[in-house]
Structures are given as C-alpha cells and as structure tokens.
Amino acid sequence: MIDTKHKTDHFKGVGVLNPSDLIGKEYGSIFTVNTKEFYLLKPTLMDKFKALKRKAQIIIPKDAAHIILHCDITPGKTILEAGVGSGGLTTILASMIQPDGMVISYDLRSDFINHAQKNIDNAKLHDFVTIKEKDVTKAIDETNLHAIILDIPNPWDAVKHAWNALETGGTLCTYSPLISQVENTIKTMKQYSFIDIKTFETLYREMIVKEQGTRPSFDMLGHTGYLTFARKVTSELL
C-alpha cells in the first residue's frame, strides 16, 4: 500500500498522474495515465537510482557495484564519500549500510548539496546520510571510517587525510577517468602505508534477445572511470 505527499507526477511523454489516486492501492495494482497502463511497484535500489534527478555526472551502477564489494559496504558500516554530486552513489551506499550505519558525504558546492539532499529525501534515505559542505582535500573530521570513496579531480590531495581518517584495515577507493589521475593517486598512496593497491576498469554490454535471434547491443559505453582500491594497515608510516 502506497502513501505519497506529491501533488502530481509527470510521466515523461505520457501524461500527468495525481499521486493521491494511488493512496490505498496495493503494490501490483495497475493504474492508467491517459491510455497507458502502469504497474504500482515498491521501489528497488535501482528504481531509486533511476529516479534520481541528475545535476552532476554520476558514478553509474556498473562501477558502483564494484565499489560496494571492494569497499565492504555492508550493514552498520560508517563510510565517507566526496563529492556528493547528484547523490547517486550516496543513494546506493546508504541503502547498503542501513539500518545502523552512516554515509558522510562532503562536497564543495552548496547547489550540489541541496540537489543531492532532495534526491536522498525522495529515496527516504535521509536517516543514513549526513552531507557537509567541506573540502576533502583540506581535512577530514571523522576517524575510524570503514571506507572512503573519492570521486574528485585530484584524489591524491586527499590521500593523507584519508589515511588518518580510516580505521586499520579500512579501504580507500578512488574513481578517475584519466590515467594520469590514477598514476598520481597510486604514487601518493605508496607514500603512506596503503597495501593491496589495485586498479581496474569494468565494461558492461547488453545482449539483445529477440525472436529473430540474439546479439550483443550495438550501444556500449567505452569508458567511465578507473577504480582504484587500497587498504590501510596500521603502523607508523613506512
């Protein structure tokens, strides 16, 4: 059963829905906008992600999926990301660390922060996210963080602060489109006691399965960003 406070919802290219019409309906019900039928379904993580209003470039699911696994983003963990962008990765991270973890998100731009906060509110994840207007390359307030994810142009400038802010065994992740960004970041990571440094790229290709036969999709994204992961070990700096 759905409850909603929205006055109207625009279905792009189809028409306008009055959400109050949905009140009291069961999930799985069919409703109609103009002549088109829609199913009323409980939103999944991917539904929430796709519903995001985008202002900044976002980390897409093919990369976010790897961040979750390699940063050990599981229930109860406290993690930091910078910047918040449109709140896309934030939404995924917050869904994973609930019910008793926390995502702290830094960004330099208040317009991004306001925009991201709305997306997070819409996804009903506000209890699990704290956004701060802060420069992660200047300082990190928190300590004993389980993971830090940097999607900024100069992640190397935040490596020192990340090392201090991570718990022993914690993971630093950076996401960078350019090779030189990866090289500079890894060079700086090696100056601190980061181990298990690993960089990779992921590719994703849909298969089109139709009556007349199956083939890979002609559409494919050639590149997003390189993901680099490194782990902090305690001890004095090497």
Add this chain to the structure above:
Amino acid sequence: MIDTKHKTDHFKGVGVLNPSDLIGKEYGSIFTVNTKEFYLLKPTLMDKFKALKRKAQIIIPKDAAHIILHCDITPGKTILEAGVGSGGLTTILASMIQPDGMVISYDLRSDFINHAQKNIDNAKLHDFVTIKEKDVTKAIDETNLHAIILDIPNPWDAVKHAWNALETGGTLCTYSPLISQVENTIKTMKQYSFIDIKTFETLYREMIVKEQGTRPSFDMLGHTGYLTFARKVTSELL
C-alpha cells in the same frame, strides 16, 4: 582484538601459524611466519570471499556485484539462491541482507551443501543462511521472496516456481554461460508476467601501474556468464 579456535593455519608456501599466538593482539599488529611479516586485519567481504575453499565453480565478484544491485540485495531482505555451490555468492548475499534478512539456498548435492556450510560458518554468516537439499526446478517452499537467483544449468525449468515464490515487484536473476540458456530462460519468462527483462555481460580488466609506466593487464577473463534480470508484476498470468 582477535579470538580464534583454529589450532593451526597454513600460509601457502610460507609456513604454519599457531592461531593462539594471535589471541589478544590488536588489529593492525604485525606477526611473523618464518621470516615473512603479515598484518593482522579484520576480514572484509572480499577477504571472506577469497578465503572460501572452492569445490564447485563460483560466481565471481564482477558478476556478484551486479546481482546485488539489480536484485536489490539490501538489509532485511529474504532471498533464495540455487544452487549453493561452494557458498561464494551465498557469503556475499548474506553479508548484505544481515542483520534481519535471510538467504535460503537450495542445492541437489549434499557434498556441496556440507562444503558450503563450512565456508559460511567460517565467515560467521550462519545466522543469515538456511541451506536445503532441494531441487529448485521441482518446487519452491517459500513465498513472498524479494529476489531469486538461479545458477543452475536449466533455469527455465524453475521460472514457473520462481514466479509463484516471488513477491510482487520481486526480481528473478539467472546466470548462464551459454547463449541458448539465456534464450530458453527469457522465452519462459515471457510466458509469465515478468517485465523489464534484461541480459548483459560484464568485463573486468586490471590496470598495471608501475614506475616504468601504465598498461592494461595482459590477463583478462574472456567470459564468465550472462546475467539476466526480470521483475514479477502481480496480476493473473498474461
């Protein structure tokens, strides 16, 4: 601080460690096996995954990562997978649905079940996993499941049972190496009221970043399996 009941642990190619030597040590401590130094770190999800003893072929992280996102594997969810194999995917799923979700796992072979159960016990995830010796193509006991993941040779034979066992809006995922498996599965999915059917493959390539320069790794896995996702909508069968 670590506690352990193991009598000895073999470090492949290095030597043997008496785990009782580690009792009382802090995470981040350095310990020595023969002349080699090791860090004592709290295991992450990926550590647990790598520590698995493998008996059956397993779904690797590059694919598991997408299963988590596209099946909405988040805290509190109840999901079913078949077969359990070595318990690799089980370990990842269980880590994500804790503290109050459940992974139910079917397998035909008792030797796989025993093996997987040990891996899950070692990963301390036994409270979140129930393994059953059952054939998923014959019947599914559970209902209102949030997601079902099929890694079996003939997933199409379980599609009908999956449709009955899923909650409205729930996701069915199949993992198959062969194109014909994908085609048969999708054909069957379309006979039931599954929507948003999507198939893709993922590729993963490491980057080697060294003093002398950066290049992609020469090693790359050409294929694992195709992932297919579909969503149940309530209503009579179409």
Add this chain to the structure above:
Amino acid sequence: MIDTKHKTDHFKGVGVLNPSDLIGKEYGSIFTVNTKEFYLLKPTLMDKFKALKRKAQIIIPKDAAHIILHCDITPGKTILEAGVGSGGLTTILASMIQPDGMVISYDLRSDFINHAQKNIDNAKLHDFVTIKEKDVTKAIDETNLHAIILDIPNPWDAVKHAWNALETGGTLCTYSPLISQVENTIKTMKQYSFIDIKTFETLYREMIVKEQGTRPSFDMLGHTGYLTFARKVTSELL
C-alpha cells in the same frame, strides 16, 4: 600532381571547391575553401573507404582488416564476395589483390550494384572488380576461388556452392550479427569438408590523448558482426 574530372566538390559544412583549381598542384599543397585550409594528399586505402557514399550497411575496417588476413587477400588472388552492398569491402579487397587478381561481387539488387560500381569507379579500382546481379545462394559460376566472403542474411544457404567454388585450401568467410546465424552456418559447414572453423568478434576502442591526460574514448561500438572462417580441404565430402 592531381588530375580530376569532377566539376565541384562539396566540403560538408565548409563550402564548395572547384576541382579544376587543383590541376597542376603538387601533393602536399595547401588550398583554401572559404577561410579554411586543406592539404592536397594522395588518397590512401582508408581515404577511399571514408569517401564511399553509403547506401547499404557496410563492413567496417575493424572487421575488414581481419578478413584480409584470415582470407589471405594478397596480390594476384581471385576472390568472391556477396553481397556488394555499397562496395566498401569491395574497395578494400580490390586494393589488396591488384595488380593481377580479381574481386567478383554478387548482389541481388541492381540499385546496390549501380551505387557500388560508382564508388569503385571513384576509387579507380574498376579494373579489379566484376559485379554480377546474381543470388549466391542459388549458384556460383566461378571455380578455383581463393576465398569467398559472405555478408548475407542466410550464409548457410550458400555454403554448398562455396564448397564447390573454392580451390583446395581456399577460405570461406561469413559475417553475421546474430548468434543463430553463426550457429546455422557452422552446422552447415560441418556437413561439408570444411576444417579449421573459427568464429570471433573484434572490439575497437580509441584512446583520447590530450594535454590534461589520457583516457579511453567514451564512444565505442558494442557490436558489428561475428566473423567465421573455415577452410576447404579436397576430398570427397566426409
């Protein structure tokens, strides 16, 4: 020094050039269209390919390159392709088999044939190409062909004729977007004495190298077609 019979040449988005202005100029000269400067260069194979006017879908260089190597398209060879399409592959093949080889090209559609013939004439390759309005699935006139390349929807229907038309040791190549096309073709190839049957796909990704750094291109073609190669060995049918 260039000679040309064209009256005018349109430089898309720039202006119009009167080719007679170029007569007597040396290669490497700079000429101007409106305010933009252009170099006068002798056309390479790729220049000719890019200059093709396209009517039908064409086999692109990333795939044509493999056809040349795996079909042994070298000077003096006689080969057959079907269909001719826009004459794109024809242009490349003819460039490779000159000065004393021949490309025979079958197509069902006279409009494609006329269009392709113009492209081949423009590339000054008419002495090395013979186009016929014929259905390759009905019969092949020629014998002792060094290679046959099939870019048609149903290559399996031409396999028998190809076997008869190839010389001993000759290569049959098919180009098909769909998996089922590949499967049907290989099944038929195996009914004849074809050996060394091999299918592959090729991917191509540009690297963007700029002042600010290097990265793979975001643009990438996810799929074109699968290439299958097989070799005829003499002997009665197996």
Add this chain to the structure above:
Amino acid sequence: MIDTKHKTDHFKGVGVLNPSDLIGKEYGSIFTVNTKEFYLLKPTLMDKFKALKRKAQIIIPKDAAHIILHCDITPGKTILEAGVGSGGLTTILASMIQPDGMVISYDLRSDFINHAQKNIDNAKLHDFVTIKEKDVTKAIDETNLHAIILDIPNPWDAVKHAWNALETGGTLCTYSPLISQVENTIKTMKQYSFIDIKTFETLYREMIVKEQGTRPSFDMLGHTGYLTFARKVTSELL
C-alpha cells in the same frame, strides 16, 4: 604439387615426416604421420605467420590487420619497419606489397636479424624484404617511404627521422604497450607536421560454438599494445 628441400619436418607431438615423400603430390592430398592423417595445403598468409619460429615478442594478427589497413600496405608500396623482431609483421607486410614493393626492416640485434631472415626465407618472401642492422632512432637512409612502422621501446626518438623519410601523405605507425609511450610519441609527433593522429586498442574474442550451445571463449588476451597512426603533410615544420 609441392617441391621441398627440407630433409625432415617434425610434427610436434606426432612424429617426423620425410618431406621427399610429398614430392609430386597434389594439394589436398592426405598423408600420414604415424597413424595421424594430414592434408597437404598451399600455405596462406596465416599459415606462414603461424609457422614462424619466434625469438622476440611479435605483433599478432589482430594488430597487424589494422596496421595493413591504416598504413595503406598495398601492392607496390615501399615501407620501413623497426625492429624486425622475429619477422612476423615483416612476413605479413611483404605478402601485401609484392610483387613490386619492398619492406625495409631495421634492427639493432644481429641475432634477431639472422633469425628473422630465416623465417622470411622459409616463407619465400626474401625478394620483398631488405633487413639492415641499423638504429632507427639514429637515422633513416631511405626517403619517400609510403609508411613507417615502429615497434621499439622509444618510438619518439625516431619521429624526426620518420618525418624526413616519409613521402608527403605517408603514414607513421607506432605500437606501444604503455600509455606513457603513447603520450611521449604523440607529443613529439605534434612538434612535426603530423596530422590525423589517432590511437586505439583492439580486442579479439573467440566464440565457442558447440552442440551444447554457444558462448564467448573464457580465454582472452587483455592487452597487447596501443596502435598510433599519424600522417605527414608536406610543408615546413609548423
């Protein structure tokens, strides 16, 4: 009909063949080594390539194929490559420029040169190849070359000589495994009047087509080298 001067040929893991037994036999004949049957076939370009005895790392067909197309390696052209390595690319280039073109090949190491010369002799391509013991980064003797292909660790050191040695409109190609090699090369190319500078990588994946179904091969080469192409335009240096 085959003629041969070899005394014996070893079929790896099968046995030994006395080539004189093949004299007078027709192509397509079956002959037997121990109990295994072989077909006697005229060697194609790929046969010659596979028959190469390898001493140095070689440029493989997936990359050589693109070099042929993008460097316009067609009958009658004069081209230079450095180094010769095992003569693998040389074999392919020489097959393409015959009957009246020439491949000039520089290498620093006399052992490579001797080894490559034997491979080229075996492939009966000696009339189309001239190998010199020379350092391409020191000087290039030839002028008006149609294309130059550099497979050396420091191609940027040969860019100036390449510019002088190429004809107007000629193509310079470099093959480099590392990103930094590509960056240094392109930086130097831009100091000369090279235009149309383009870098890409190619991937190749086999499809396994069997009775039980079709899938991509698990084996795949993750990387070989980046190919960079640039074209000389006449004019003073910019």
